[in-house]
Amino acid sequence: MSARFATEGHALSTVWLPESLDAEMAPPASDMTCDVAVIGGGLSGLSTALHLKRFEPKLDVALFEAGRIGYGASGLSSGQCAPRIGPSIERQVKTLGEDFARTAYLYSVDAMEYAGKLVRGLAIDCDCRPTGQWQVALRERDAGVLARRADVYRALGLEVPLVATEEVRRLMPGSGAIVNALRYPALQLNPGRLCIAMKRAAHDLGVRIFERARVTRFDIASGKLDVGTANVSATRSVVTVDGMAASLGILRRHVLPIVVHAAVTTPLTPAQRDAIGWRPDSPGLFDARPAFNFMRPMPEGSVLIGGEYRYGPGIASTGGADATVAARLARQLQAFFPSLSGLPIARSWYGTPGCTLNEWPIVTPLDDRSRHWHLGAWNGHGIALSLAAGHDLAAHMTGLRPERPLPWRLPRQPGIPAPLARLAIPLYLAYLRHASRLTHPKGTLKCS
Numbered sequence: 001m002s003a004r005f006a007t008e009g010h011a012l013s014t015v016w017l018p019e020s021l022d023a024e025m026a027p028p029a030s031d032m033t034c035d036v037a038v039i040g041g042g043l044s045g046l047s048t049a050l051h052l053k054r055f056e057p058k059l060d061v062a063l064f065e066a067g068r069i070g071y072g073a074s075g076l077s078s079g080q081c082a083p084r085i086g087p088s089i090e091r092q093v094k095t096l097g098e099d100f101a102r103t104a105y106l107y108s109v110d111a112m113e114y115a116g117k118l119v120r121g122l123a124i125d126c127d128c129r130p131t132g133q134w135q136v137a138l139r140e141r142d143a144g145v146l147a148r149r150a151d152v153y154r155a156l157g158l159e160v161p162l163v164a165t166e167e168v169r170r171l172m173p174g175s176g177a178i179v180n181a182l183r184y185p186a187l188q189l190n191p192g193r194l195c196i197a198m199k200r201a202a203h204d205l206g207v208r209i210f211e212r213a214r215v216t217r218f219d220i221a222s223g224k225l226d227v228g229t230a231n232v233s234a235t236r237s238v239v240t241v242d243g244m245a246a247s248l249g250i251l252r253r254h255v256l257p258i259v260v261h262a263a264v265t266t267p268l269t270p271a272q273r274d275a276i277g278w279r280p281d282s283p284g285l286f287d288a289r290p291a292f293n294f295m296r297p298m299p300e301g302s303v304l305i306g307g308e309y310r311y312g313p314g315i316a317s318t319g320g321a322d323a324t325v326a327a328r329l330a331r332q333l334q335a336f337f338p339s340l341s342g343l344p345i346a347r348s349w350y351g352t353p354g355c356t357l358n359e360w361p362i363v364t365p366l367d368d369r370s371r372h373w374h375l376g377a378w379n380g381h382g383i384a385l386s387l388a389a390g391h392d393l394a395a396h397m398t399g400l401r402p403e404r405p406l407p408w409r410l411p412r413q414p415g416i417p418a419p420l421a422r423l424a425i426p427l428y429l430a431y432l433r434h435a436s437r438l439t440h441p442k443g444t445l446k447c448s
């Protein structure tokens with residue numbers, strides 16, 4: 001289940017992509033035209049292209065991917081297909097009101113359910129399981145935040161219950177560090193296999209897919225694209241490059257490329273599994289501390305741990321994590337499960353999702369006539385949202401009425417000029433790490 005494949009200039013190591021990737025689809029050999037150009041071959045681009053073709057089979061849809069399908073954040077994620085969109089629910093209620101917060105959360109639940117439906121409908125073998133996901137408090141002060149958050153969900157009539165300490169101990173023995181948790185519905189899946197299967201499904205429907213076809217120039221006014229090997233003229237387009245939007249000159253002040261790291265351990269021994277109560281259908285976990293680490297059990301018995309955020313302009317969008325970062329992730333794992341102290345990291349990597357200052361995604365036309373669209377900046381919640389929003393945007397572009405009310409009325413995005421972002425975002429991330437410092441009761445364990 002592990003693979004190593006050459007991308008642009010470096011060998012990228014991830015656990016998710018299948019051993020033998022299916023045949024590479026070559027970039028265009030000569031100049032071409034198309035009805036809709038989809039730029040980016042992650043889950044957003046794949047879902048948009050697939051649904052455009054489903055809803056309007058005569059449409060000539062061409063998808064251009066800079067590397068291989070699955071090369072971006074989609075194939076590198078932790079595969080937790082969970083609800084949630086935008087900032088914390090309490091902040092949404094405060095700034096946008098109860099109705100908005102409720103609608104937004106329900107949209108994200110619907111998106112997750114839609115993702116499961118899509119996987120089943122296409123008979124995709126991607127180890128998709130309904131495991132749920134817990135947001136866990138490792139400190140008393142975060143336990144208070146979660147208790148208040150549970151109250152907000154309850155007041156909105158939304159089912160996100162609090163798991164009290166005794167119940168945590170019963171359901172997850174060995175997680176001595178977890179004080180309490182919020183329980184969300186969620187699926188866990190293999191995101192690499194999902195990408196490859198979506199690529200096949202889109203191709204079978206007639207989407208023209210071009211890999212190693214990086215768009216180096218995109219002129220919105222004329223719909224002209226340069227992909228290195230050819231010039232492309234597109235009547236309409238959808239930009240789905242997530243954290244890489246600025247490289248196309250789009251939403252430069254709004255989409256922030258944030259590097260997220262992940263690592264998997266060597267498989268746990270039976271004794272280690274017993275100690276933490278590990279099961280293949282154990283819920284995924286994410287941390288209530290501001291630095292927001294996450295982890296999940298892997299089907300073959302190891303653990304994936306993720307986090308360690310960096311501001312990413314000028315850094316290759318994907319790659320292997322360096323040893324210092326891998327060591328920090330191992331320490332974070334120890335914070336969740338002290339009994340796993342010293343468990344070796346087998347493999348580590350990073351990807352660069354797009355984030356925004358107000359944590360809402362950006363689904364917006366890029367021109368006055370709504371011929372060209374941006375779909376992305378999922379703020380790290382992209383698996384469910386990209387699949388559902390790709391469906392919804394395709395419905396909108398083909399004249400169908402989208403079933404879901406969002407993401408068509410998301411809050412407006414504040415922008416930040418690049419020089420200021422270069423200064424402020426790393427400082428903000430450093431502050432989040434500092435605010436997440438964890439001291440073991442005996443003072444032996446410090447995670448930052």
Ligand SMILES: Cc1cc2nc3c(=O)[nH]c(=O)nc-3n(C[C@H](O)[C@H](O)[C@H](O)COP(=O)(O)OP(=O)(O)OC[C@H]3O[C@@H](n4cnc5c(N)ncnc54)[C@H](O)[C@@H]3O)c2cc1C
Nearest residue numbers: 040042043044066072073074077078080215351381382383
């Ligand atoms: C380590 C890690 C863990 C994560 N865990 C989760 C999780 O558990 N759950 C969750 O919901 N989300 C998670 N995410 C976030 C999630 O992966 C993303 O939000 C989601 O995959 C975004 O999908 P996308 O299609 O919009 O972007 P991407 O998957 O990044 O796809 C964009 C594609 O565009 C291509 N591209 C870029 N520039 C160009 C260009 N100029 N021309 C052509 N192509 C271009 C890229 O190569 C890439 O393939 C995680 C991310 C990372 C990195």
